[in-house]
Amino acid sequence: MKVIDVTMVRIYLTEGEGVMQSLLKRLHDWEKVKGVTVFRGISGFGGSGVTHTSVAVDLLMDLPVVVEFFDTPEKVHAILKHLESSIKPRHVISWEAKMNIMESEG
């Protein structure tokens, strides 16, 4: 399996922040990221120390959400620079990984 270097990114939000849709739109329309996947956690807590859990109905809309994507290191670097002002500190995690490509690519 032929591979190239990519950077994986996970952005940690909560549904209550209401920024997910605009972030997805931005990644899709502006940044032209190839693939983005959004996962909803069933429980969690963040910097506030408040536990967000799906057990409490009134917190249902404030469950943790992770927006995950990967692209070449150069493109991810540029994207994270663009997003810098709109994403909270300590809420973006990234690391180096490999992505499969066609034998004829790359």
Place this chain on the structure above:
Amino acid sequence: MKVIDVTMVRIYLTEGEGVMQSLLKRLHDWEKVKGVTVFRGISGFGGSGVTHTSVAVDLLMDLPVVVEFFDTPEKVHAILKHLESSIKPRHVISWEAKMNIMESEG
């Protein structure tokens, strides 16, 4: 905590592709992977540019799905080689990680 090297793998599918069950069966029966976990995303978009989201009922069956597993680098290398023809390019991400083992192992 004693650890050994493993390779983490995430394979990005959509439910609509209908390949998840056969992939799981293959990983379980043939490849003898010790552990596999499948996560369903609540939204996302892929190479097609079409956004898959659980809001639109008719797209419910085409939500993003991630099949995640880890094993020794050698075993993962072999598995990915076997899967090469059945997995789309740019849909497999892997990276090096550490796994805890018993003090008496390894």
Place this chain on the structure above:
Amino acid sequence: MKVIDVTMVRIYLTEGEGVMQSLLKRLHDWEKVKGVTVFRGISGFGGSGVTHTSVAVDLLMDLPVVVEFFDTPEKVHAILKHLESSIKPRHVISWEAKMNIMESEG
């Protein structure tokens, strides 16, 4: 985007084990981890070879669950040492990553 080194951790459980709440409490109250997110898988299998899937209602409570958190390498190292006796071998995966911080931090 200014970044620092962190260690990402994923702990693989099943809901049936009934250890998730105590683990979250421990990470929150004792270890003072800044952020933890819990994800429920829709299917999976573990060392037992038994497939846990949300299709079978009687297995609903034994779906795979992943407890994910990140912190500085030193803090994660200490936490994993504390958890050593309460977490099964081959169920904790960790790797090095980067976390965004404020320009003024660091």
